[in-house]
Amino acid sequence: MSLAQKIARVVRKADSDETYECKDCGATFSLDRQTCPDCDSCVIDRIDWDGVVAD
Template identity: 85%
Template sequence: MSLAEKLARVVRTADPEETYECKDCGATFSLDRQTCPDCGGCVIDRIDWDGVVSD
């Protein structure tokens, strides 16, 4: 992943309501999706698991 892609990911994930991310293009969403509407990618994962998994 290039520096520009990493910076774009940081900017896109600034919204705390967006908790899911397309691993192909870095687009973020507030809801879990089957496919990315931006690139059509199928790998969408939760950005951060903090607060979801308890010790």
């Protein structure tokens, strides 16, 4: 992945309401997925747990 693609992903994450992220390629999704459609990885997790987990 080029530097420009990585920067574009960061900008899209800031502007979107996507909650899940592929930890291998950085793709983001609004729904929880079993596999990433971009790289077929199974390592997908929530981007931010604030408001989900109580202290």
